[in-house]
Amino acid sequence: MRADDAFLTRIAAVSRRLKSETDRRLRAYGVHAGQQFVLGCLWERDGLTPGQIATRIGVEAPTVTRAVQRMTTSGLVRSDPDERDGRRVRVWLTRKGERLQSVVPGVSRELQEDALSLLSPEERITLNDLLGRVDRALGG
Template identity: 30%
Template sequence: MENYHPLKLENQLCFPIYVIAKEIIGLYRPFLDELDITYSQYLVMMVLWEKDGLTVNQVGEKLYLDSGTLTPLLKRLESKGFVIRKRKKEDERVVQVFLTDQGGNLQQKACEIPLKMQEELNLTNEDLLELKETVQKILNKIQK
């Protein structure tokens, strides 16, 4: 550790995490292009496939996105016919997001993506589980 310098790029934790996130998102691109959605839109769709009818705030909480970032994503998904946004009758300040039939049908095509990504990365189930557990452990510590 005699040549260790805390500000060298190679000594940073954040840099390889940033690069791997960017590169993995790039690997998703061809699969998502087939569905006519971006990676961010894919994340929104996954949240809604899990539980339809969430409020904009609930979707934002799940994805760690503020409404200023999320609203344009939802508008683009709505213009593509995948979701609709509706104000709650009980409280018009609250907007819920619902899948359209077209958005629901997209889930079937999207189901192939995780396996395609695993093959693209040439990782075993065990590799993926170990990586996810490590990343989740770090995320949990950050969120405390």
């Protein structure tokens, strides 16, 4: 690995591994990687618009729209026109989506613990701080 691209190569590899492992662990519950963030928003406040969800999780609205379509097909959520503004859509949890609240957060915590298992508590804090600084440097 060349020194001038080591960071980008490493961060991309870790990101791919985390996404793959997240997908593997959540697939048993009918959830794909990334959908846990949509579910998390709806567990906090059901009936959000795709735009509101996108803002809360820091992605573009079309990304959420595609996720919601897939989640609707798999029975995790439903979307209905807003009662006051028919041009807007609101996303609601189904019973299946509600039930996953007892499972998915634990799967995510376990994955996080596994991923950070070789780091001390101090290193975990430092890593989180450093990643936050990298994010801010890129405009986040």
